[in-house]
Amino acid sequence: MKPKQIDYKEWHRFFKSIPDDDIENTRYYRHLKDAEWSQYLFPPSTHLIYGNRLLRKLKFDNSQASLRLWGYVLSEGERIFRARQTNMNIAAVMGDLGAVPPLIYSFKNVTAFYPDCLWWTPFLMESSVLFDEAAELGIGEESCFVRAALGAFSKRAYFPKPDISIGTVGATCDDMAAVISETELQGNKVHYFEHPQRNDFATDNRHLIDFLRDQYRQLCSQLEKITGQSFSDTQFFDTIEKVNVLRNIIKDIKSILSEASLNTMGACEMMNIEFSALSYYGDLDECILVMKNIRNEMKKRQIDKTGYDNQDIRILWVTPPADLLLLNYIEELGGRVVGSEYLINQTTTAFRTEGDPFEILAENHLKGSLMGSSDFRVKLVLDELERTKAEGVILSGVFGSSHCPYETVPIINALRRKKIPVLAFDVVSPGKKRLQSQIFNRMEAFMESLRMRRVKYAR
Amino acid sequence: MKAIYLDTKILNIITKFDVLENQLLSEEANKKPLVGYLCLRTPVELIEAMGATPIRIVPTPGFNVYDYGNIRPDGCSFCRMLPSFLKTEKYKNLSAIIGGACCDQMRRAMDTLKRDMDIPVFLYTAPRTFNQGTSFFLNEMKSSFEQLAESLDLEIDKGLAKDYIDARNKLRERINCLRESGSLPDSLLHRISASSLASGSILDLLDKIESIKSDVHSPKIMLAGSIPGTWELAEIEKTGAEVVADVTCMGDRAYKDLDRRDGDPFENLYDVYIENNLCPHRRPITNLLDYIHDLAQSRKIDGVIYLTLKYCHPWGLSAERMRKTLSGIHFMKLDDDLTSPALSNFRTRVGAFIEMLQAKKIEQEKRAKIAV
Numbered sequence: 001m002k003p004k005q006i007d008y009k010e011w012h013r014f015f016k017s018i019p020d021d022d023i024e025n026t027r028y029y030r031h032l033k034d035a036e037w038s039q040y041l042f043p044p045s046t047h048l049i050y051g052n053r054l055l056r057k058l059k060f061d062n063s064q065a066s067l068r069l070w071g072y073v074l075s076e077g078e079r080i081f082r083a084r085q086t087n088m089n090i091a092a093v094m095g096d097l098g099a100v101p102p103l104i105y106s107f108k109n110v111t112a113f114y115p116d117c118l119w120w121t122p123f124l125m126e127s128s129v130l131f132d133e134a135a136e137l138g139i140g141e142e143s144c145f146v147r148a149a150l151g152a153f154s155k156r157a158y159f160p161k162p163d164i165s166i167g168t169v170g171a172t173c174d175d176m177a178a179v180i181s182e183t184e185l186q187g188n189k190v191h192y193f194e195h196p197q198r199n200d201f202a203t204d205n206r207h208l209i210d211f212l213r214d215q216y217r218q219l220c221s222q223l224e225k226i227t228g229q230s231f232s233d234t235q236f237f238d239t240i241e242k243v244n245v246l247r248n249i250i251k252d253i254k255s256i257l258s259e260a261s262l263n264t265m266g267a268c269e270m271m272n273i274e275f276s277a278l279s280y281y282g283d284l285d286e287c288i289l290v291m292k293n294i295r296n297e298m299k300k301r302q303i304d305k306t307g308y309d310n311q312d313i314r315i316l317w318v319t320p321p322a323d324l325l326l327l328n329y330i331e332e333l334g335g336r337v338v339g340s341e342y343l344i345n346q347t348t349t350a351f352r353t354e355g356d357p358f359e360i361l362a363e364n365h366l367k368g369s370l371m372g373s374s375d376f377r378v379k380l381v382l383d384e385l386e387r388t389k390a391e392g393v394i395l396s397g398v399f400g401s402s403h404c405p406y407e408t409v410p411i412i413n414a415l416r417r418k419k420i421p422v423l424a425f426d427v428v429s430p431g432k433k434r435l436q437s438q439i440f441n442r443m444e445a446f447m448e449s450l451r452m453r454r455v456k457y458a459r
Numbered sequence: 460m461k462a463i464y465l466d467t468k469i470l471n472i473i474t475k476f477d478v479l480e481n482q483l484l485s486e487e488a489n490k491k492p493l494v495g496y497l498c499l500r501t502p503v504e505l506i507e508a509m510g511a512t513p514i515r516i517v518p519t520p521g522f523n524v525y526d527y528g529n530i531r532p533d534g535c536s537f538c539r540m541l542p543s544f545l546k547t548e549k550y551k552n553l554s555a556i557i558g559g560a561c562c563d564q565m566r567r568a569m570d571t572l573k574r575d576m577d578i579p580v581f582l583y584t585a586p587r588t589f590n591q592g593t594s595f596f597l598n599e600m601k602s603s604f605e606q607l608a609e610s611l612d613l614e615i616d617k618g619l620a621k622d623y624i625d626a627r628n629k630l631r632e633r634i635n636c637l638r639e640s641g642s643l644p645d646s647l648l649h650r651i652s653a654s655s656l657a658s659g660s661i662l663d664l665l666d667k668i669e670s671i672k673s674d675v676h677s678p679k680i681m682l683a684g685s686i687p688g689t690w691e692l693a694e695i696e697k698t699g700a701e702v703v704a705d706v707t708c709m710g711d712r713a714y715k716d717l718d719r720r721d722g723d724p725f726e727n728l729y730d731v732y733i734e735n736n737l738c739p740h741r742r743p744i745t746n747l748l749d750y751i752h753d754l755a756q757s758r759k760i761d762g763v764i765y766l767t768l769k770y771c772h773p774w775g776l777s778a779e780r781m782r783k784t785l786s787g788i789h790f791m792k793l794d795d796d797l798t799s800p801a802l803s804n805f806r807t808r809v810g811a812f813i814e815m816l817q818a819k820k821i822e823q824e825k826r827a828k829i830a831v
Contacts, residue, residue: 137779138776138777138778138779138780138782139776139779142769142770142772142775142776143772143776167742169587169588169740169742170560170584170586170587171560171563171566171584172563173563174562174563174564174740174772174773174776175772175776177563177587177740177742177772177773178772178773178776178777180742181742181743181744181777181780182776182780184742184743185744185745185780190742190743192587192588192742192743194586194587194588194591194592195587196584196595196599197560197566197582197583197584199582207595207598207599210595211592211595214592215592373570373573373574374567374570374571374574375574397531399533400533400770402562402563402564402567402772403563403567404531404533405530405531405532405533405534405539405564405567405770406529406530406531406534406564406567406568406570406571407567408531409528409529409530409531410529410574
């Protein structure tokens with residue numbers, strides 16, 4: 001089938017052609033026997049009924065691999081409830097903690113999720129319920145969209161109460177720190193994880209690694225208490241191996257995306273793929289299978305030289321947009337998002353597979369996008385630009401975050417010095433239609449200017 | 460009338476302060492390097508002990524509100540205006556800047572200064588939680604001060620540090636005593652907090668203000684929130700209210716702990732400035748909430764003015780929690796921006812709040828008399 005982007009109605013019709021066996025065998029928590037509820041291969045219209053109204057407006061890739069990806073991502077909330085139902089321990093991970101989930105998954109019968117990732121829920125549901133709830137608790141529009149996590153904690157309907165919440169404090173966003181604190185005051189048990197400032201000029205990070213190693217040791221003790229299990233080196237390295245497999249698959253996927261002659265996957269799907277490295281949407285084993293499936297599909301398309309039509313302008317997207325419509329829109333305008341810097345650099349590199357487990361985690365932790373200087377983030381963007389040969393950069397800021405006000409100008413300046421056009425705007429909350437249409441106008445103008453630039457350089 | 464009298468008297472003392480301090484700064488600019496520092500997590504004794512003069516970076520009259528170059532307008536206006544403050548006369552002779560990491564925006568503002576300024580800027584990481592990683596954070600602080608000294612061709616004299624610790628302890632004790640008795644107006648306290656004068660000189664001046672006594676009829680206020688600008692406190696005091704408790708970083712909170720003289724000065728200073736620091740970015744926040752609650756009780760306050768700077772996350776996003784902590788006490792939250800101060804709005808809101816508190820106070824006094 002020729003790759004293209006289709007809407008949820010088309011997916012609904014197309015779903016009938018999917019073999020029953022595939023539907024029957026696409027399941028999470030495969031280690032649980034007789035779990036009738038664990039199927040997740042459904043068309044987007046199913047998730048629309050659950051309240052994700054934005055799905056009516058989105059365009060999806062038309063492969064079965066993509067359908068599986070969407071089903072897997074959108075069933076995360078249900079999965080966490082099922083985990084509770086089957087007596088698994090649940091850990092909430094909040095903040096820039098890329099190396100914490102591998103430690104959590106080193107214990108048996110435990111799952112992890114990122115409440116921060118509910119930041120896109122108000123957009124998906126086209127509802128301000130979670131933001132309103134957070135505002136009632138004192139965290140309003142001055143905070144970035146992660147405040148939705150507080151609304152979700154308070155509503156108690158989006159995920160079960162975690163056995164432990166691990167929250168970053170230190171060189172990380174203060175609005176998230178405020179959200180974490182407020183959840184604690186509501187009776188949620190929080191283990192604070194110190195996130196020291198990384199001096200990017202320093203050649204010796206030894207003392208930072210030592211400090212973080214101790215932080216991981218302390219966290220490990222907490223996890224031992226909660227799970228009633230002892231930490232096992234063997235289980236840890238097994239988990240690390242799986243996480244490395246996942247991270248390498250994502251790396252491959254990103255390479256295929258930027259190297260293929262045509263666009264082989266949609267930007268929304270790509271964001272879901274990249275974010276899977278955070279907490280694997282609650283099931284590491286299944287996540288690997290989902291991503292392998294996607295990689296195979298993309299690889300096939302690359303070899304066959306197939307992809308979406310009329311998407312040829314190479315775009316690098318900086319900072320993840322909570323509103324998926326923006327990604328779709330740039331594609332409709334002929335853009336192809338070939339690369340990204342989504343603030344999760346800590347989830348991109350593979351772990352060392354030998355040595356002290358806590359030191360391995362500490363080393364990886366130090367790769368974080370936000371714990372160092374703005375110059376470090378600028379470098380990440382420039383490296384991605386170099387890798388993807390993007391023609392233009394879109395920087396979708398997050399109003400109210402504590403990093404955007406300080407990083408936006410240095411990133412723009414660095415890109416302009418490289419003579420790369422850049423469009424910077426802040427994603428607006430759901431329902432602010434006038435502001436949204438202004439952003440669309442700016443995106444249109446930006447794409448027009450990139451096309452004209454192409455013509456000019458061709459001359 | 461009482462309010463105006465108080466105001467004039469404070470004004471005279473503050474003017475004396477200014478004269479003395481300006482003299483010191485102009486003299487010392489030729490002799491000692493001036494080191495700008497940020498916030499409550501910087502042990503000024505160490506700057507003094509290396510033979511430099513510490514000068515706290517605070518909102519300064521005359522800064523250019525449009526000069527925020529590389530920071531977007533949704534950054535906290537204090538952090539955004541830092542580069543602009545540093546261009547004012549007061550800070551023109553700085554040789555270096557140092558600060559301990561507190562909130563994330565401050566960390567990022569320091570990062571911006573590091574990139575954009577011609578003088579050395581040192582930022583050391585500091586804990587957000589309590590009693591964790593002491594040796595790591597202590598070492599971070601120590602090495603930053605050593606690097607600072609080295610960059611200025613100076614050395615930290617530990618013996619001298621102990622003397623400065625002693626002197627500052629005396630100042631803290633004196634300030635706490637005066638504040639508890641209501642003899643030290645808040646605007647003067649803020650002036651002291653931002654002062655570069657040696658502790659001894661400040662103590663000399665404090666001896667001259669004992670005659671100021673609290674007025675039992677004026678509403679007793681707690682000031683909480685982000686660092687105030689240059690005029691808010693004066694506006695509050697002009698209404699006749701007395702700010703008897705101040706938990707901003709320029710108020711009572713800055714003097715709450717005494718330092719130990721014995722032992723390693725680095726360790727002692729670390730305890731006071733870093734470990735025991737109660738800024739709102741520390742977790743769990745309950746330690747700060749308890750401190751504020753206890754201070755409100757002990758100073759018998761009538762109302763709280765909670766003043767936040769737009770986009771100051773640690774204070775702004777804790778306001779509702781503070782209101783709950785201080786339930787039963789009248790609480791007014793105001794949001795402001797250093798770059799576009801809403802003076803008239805502020806005056807009207809504060810005026811109405813204080814009038815309401817005064818009316819309640821008079822009513823209570825009448826009821827008490829009738830009961831007697």
